[in-house]
Amino acid sequence: MGDALNLFLPLDSVAVALGADDVASALRDEAAKRKLDVTITRTGSRGMHWLEPLLEVESDGVRFGYGPVDIGDVGALLDAVAANVRHPKALGSVQDIPFFKHQTRIIFERCGIIDPVSTDQYLSHGGGAGLDKALRMSGAEICEEVLASGVRGRGGAGFPAGIKWKTVAETRADQKYIVANADEGDSGTFADRMIMEGDPFLLIEGMTIAGVAVGATKGYIYLRSEYPVAARILAQAIDRAYSAGLIGENIRGSGERFDIELFVGAGAYICGEETSLLESLEGKRGEVRAKPPLPAVEGLFGKPTLVHNVITLCSIPHILAEGAASYRDLGVGKSTGTMPFQIAGNVKHGGLYETAFGLPLRALVEEIGGGARTGRPVRAVQIGGPLGAYLPPSLFHLQMDYETMLANGAGVGHGGIVVFDEDVDLLEQARYAFEFCAEESCGKCTPCRVGSVRGVEVMDRIRDDIDREQNLTVLDDLCELMVDGSLCAMGGMTPIPVKSALKHFPEDFAINRGKSDAE
Amino acid sequence: MPPGDQEIRSIIEPYLNKTGGLITALRAVQEAIGHLPEETDAIAADIFNLSRAEVMGVISFYADFHRAPKGRTVIRLCAAEACQAAGGRGLQEQVEGRLALKMGETAPSGNITLETVYCLGLCSAAPAAMVGERLLARADVERVADALNDADGNAARG
Ligand SMILES: Cc1cc2nc3c(=O)[nH]c(=O)nc-3n(C[C@H](O)[C@H](O)[C@H](O)COP(=O)(O)O)c2cc1C
Ligand code: SF4
Ligand code: FES
Numbered sequence: 001m002g003d004a005l006n007l008f009l010p011l012d013s014v015a016v017a018l019g020a021d022d023v024a025s026a027l028r029d030e031a032a033k034r035k036l037d038v039t040i041t042r043t044g045s046r047g048m049h050w051l052e053p054l055l056e057v058e059s060d061g062v063r064f065g066y067g068p069v070d071i072g073d074v075g076a077l078l079d080a081v082a083a084n085v086r087h088p089k090a091l092g093s094v095q096d097i098p099f100f101k102h103q104t105r106i107i108f109e110r111c112g113i114i115d116p117v118s119t120d121q122y123l124s125h126g127g128g129a130g131l132d133k134a135l136r137m138s139g140a141e142i143c144e145e146v147l148a149s150g151v152r153g154r155g156g157a158g159f160p161a162g163i164k165w166k167t168v169a170e171t172r173a174d175q176k177y178i179v180a181n182a183d184e185g186d187s188g189t190f191a192d193r194m195i196m197e198g199d200p201f202l203l204i205e206g207m208t209i210a211g212v213a214v215g216a217t218k219g220y221i222y223l224r225s226e227y228p229v230a231a232r233i234l235a236q237a238i239d240r241a242y243s244a245g246l247i248g249e250n251i252r253g254s255g256e257r258f259d260i261e262l263f264v265g266a267g268a269y270i271c272g273e274e275t276s277l278l279e280s281l282e283g284k285r286g287e288v289r290a291k292p293p294l295p296a297v298e299g300l301f302g303k304p305t306l307v308h309n310v311i312t313l314c315s316i317p318h319i320l321a322e323g324a325a326s327y328r329d330l331g332v333g334k335s336t337g338t339m340p341f342q343i344a345g346n347v348k349h350g351g352l353y354e355t356a357f358g359l360p361l362r363a364l365v366e367e368i369g370g371g372a373r374t375g376r377p378v379r380a381v382q383i384g385g386p387l388g389a390y391l392p393p394s395l396f397h398l399q400m401d402y403e404t405m406l407a408n409g410a411g412v413g414h415g416g417i418v419v420f421d422e423d424v425d426l427l428e429q430a431r432y433a434f435e436f437c438a439e440e441s442c443g444k445c446t447p448c449r450v451g452s453v454r455g456v457e458v459m460d461r462i463r464d465d466i467d468r469e470q471n472l473t474v475l476d477d478l479c480e481l482m483v484d485g486s487l488c489a490m491g492g493m494t495p496i497p498v499k500s501a502l503k504h505f506p507e508d509f510a511i512n513r514g515k516s517d518a519e
Numbered sequence: 520m521p522p523g524d525q526e527i528r529s530i531i532e533p534y535l536n537k538t539g540g541l542i543t544a545l546r547a548v549q550e551a552i553g554h555l556p557e558e559t560d561a562i563a564a565d566i567f568n569l570s571r572a573e574v575m576g577v578i579s580f581y582a583d584f585h586r587a588p589k590g591r592t593v594i595r596l597c598a599a600e601a602c603q604a605a606g607g608r609g610l611q612e613q614v615e616g617r618l619a620l621k622m623g624e625t626a627p628s629g630n631i632t633l634e635t636v637y638c639l640g641l642c643s644a645a646p647a648a649m650v651g652e653r654l655l656a657r658a659d660v661e662r663v664a665d666a667l668n669d670a671d672g673n674a675a676r677g
Contacts, residue, residue, distance in 0.1 A: 017641050017656035049643040049656075187599035190640040220538065225546075225583055226639055228652070266542050267582030269637060283541035283567075285580040343643060345604030350643030373605065382600055418642070420604045432603070436637070442580075 006058035012045035044198015046112035047352030065091035111198035119244035130317030142213035148324035150336035155309030176216035183272035186385025188416030192310035200237035206313035331357035335401035345418035362396035372421035384413025387493035389500035426505035431459035448491025590632035601642030
């Protein structure tokens with residue numbers, strides 16, 4: 001009797017959406033037919049989504065990849081593995097695939113490798129080290145470490161995390177909260193989803209360290225309802241974290257307490273904005289609150305609350321385990337550490353690429369992403385979600401870091417890069433930016449609520465060549481009004497995609513736009 | 520038979536002392552009944568000690584909540600940027616054509632509702648769709664139709 005064949009197959013949403021569950025059942029059926037003894041571990045995704053479903057077969061401690069696997073491949077694939085001959089879908093050792101090999105994975109180091117809901121595997125693969133270190137430090141020392149690391153918020157605004165930690169730590173209150181912002185509404189982003197599906201204990205660990213540091217005993221994960229797989233995994237992971245003593249009334253035997261609850265939203269992009277999120281978590285309409293007071297001072301139920309994006313919190317365990325200095329060594333200038341860039345849209349090699357800040361945009365789009373999936377030239381990318389700028393290839397030399405992007409009218413945001421080929425119509429994209437704002441505005445400020453609807457109309461007129469010059473002027477005024485008169489970045493930043501489209505792609509807004517000479 | 524007030528009340532009550540309980544309670548009612556009947560407002564208002572207007576305000580704010588029953592299978596097509604870049608607009612037109620339904624509509628038979636979703640986090644393998652509970656990446660009209668058939672089969676088998 002030989003040893004069982006160890007197979008690994010992702011349970012990540014992308015893999016499932018490309019047929020991973022069907023492949024898993026086919027594997028069981030075909031293995032049974034062949035009287036092959038197999039164990040299938042469902043993991044997170046490695047982030048090479050064009051290869052999903054990516055099956056991995058372990059041999060002498062090395063994991064060999066096959067992908068993308070179709071259910072029709074499964075029988076022959078098992079035969080090839082059993083006979084030790086090469087199958088056409090073979091990719092070789094997974095960690096040597098160039099897309100994977102050249103990354104610096106400190107957040108996603110276990111994602112795609114371990115069973116996401118096994119605390120044993122989490123702990124035996126380096127998980128928990130940051131928390132154990134934090135439990136031997138004072139709250140102030142932990143905050144100091146986070147500040148020294150230079151890590152900035154990955155939810156969009158890029159505010160230094162350590163400053164926020166200190167504010168919450170120094171505000172006196174009978175109750176404080178940690179809130180993980182898992183609303184991830186930006187198109188082109190899925191890093192939060194992937195880490196929650198692939199290594200949920202990392203988020204739990206990051207939140208727990210934050211709780212110990214600032215003196216909060218309760219944490220919430222605010223998850224968008226569009227992520228059913230993540231919801232299932234998180235619920236299971238929270239249960240198991242309690243059973244394993246990672247959270248609860250006596251964390252790892254330290255005597256410290258921290259509780260975590262999962263809350264699922266109800267379909268509202270604006271609830272990613274932190275004050276809207278807090279209203280929603282209180283069971284209300286997600287209307288944005290005026291700041292100040294900052295949530296760090298008066299947040300959930302009026303108590304000091306540390307709100308962070310999932311990826312920010314998932315960066316913390318490594319910072320504690322390895323020290324702020326080692327984190328600072330990664331990245332450039334004030335953009336320290338790593339960023340999981342998400343390459344999406346019309347792109348050949350779509351997926352997640354974690355790397356230290358400093359790569360030029362071109363490397364991510366052309367070399368790593370492989371250019372447009374259609375094989376046509378890339379004409380534009382939108383970076384940083386629906387409120388982010390459209391940039392042309394002439395700016396692809398720009399380095400992807402906070403300062404460089406800001407200096408060029410763009411932003412890193414949550415790290416999403418959406419690729420468009422030459423078919424894109426930037427007027428249509430600018431129109432959509434207004435349409436999305438109109439759809440998702442919380443309704444509190446007139447420039448956002450009404451201005452966005454007006455923006456759609458203006459775009460239609462420009463497209464239809466009605467009083468073009470006049471409407472372009474109206475567009476300018478409208479954008480200015482939205483920037484000046486909006487309470488939050490929804491209204492305040494919708495002009496960014498619009499104006500960047502107009503600035504870098506004026507031909508799409510011109511008379512006879514889109515008409516080639518042949519017509 | 521329409522759900523009784525007592526049934527709605529018993530679904531909502533356990534959420535009274537939960538954080539954000541009203542939203543979770545409304546979802547539970549909707550999952551049990553398929554939509555949020557008008558009676559829900561007064562019952563939820565009573566339990567949570569809110570005005571009916573406040574409950575209605577919450578229901579109208581969130582896209583997930585709906586007053587009218589939906590089709591037996593809901594097809595959600597992603598309309599956000601990454602999916603636009605990868606042929607999402609074309610997919611939408613094809614699905615609309617195939618089903619003879621526009622976005623936001625429910626088929627007269629009550630079998631299908633077609634609606635828009637803004638990002639399913641599958642943007643690296645766009646365009647994305649969700650047919651019932653089933654996620655689809657790199658979706659095309661054939662795969663949407665197949666998934667719909669499967670969902671119909673499952674529903675018919677109960
Ligand atoms: C319209 C809007 C949507 C937002 N959506 C998200 C989101 O989905 N996820 C997120 O982490 N932050 C989002 N933010 C940013 C949050 O308000 C907040 O800055 C962030 O959660 C703080 O965490 P960080 O310091 O880790 O970035 C959004 C902001 C705005 C204005
Ligand atoms: S800018 Fe828009 S989304 Fe933000 S608070 Fe005002 S109305 Fe609400
Ligand atoms: S934009 Fe369609 S799945 Fe993200």
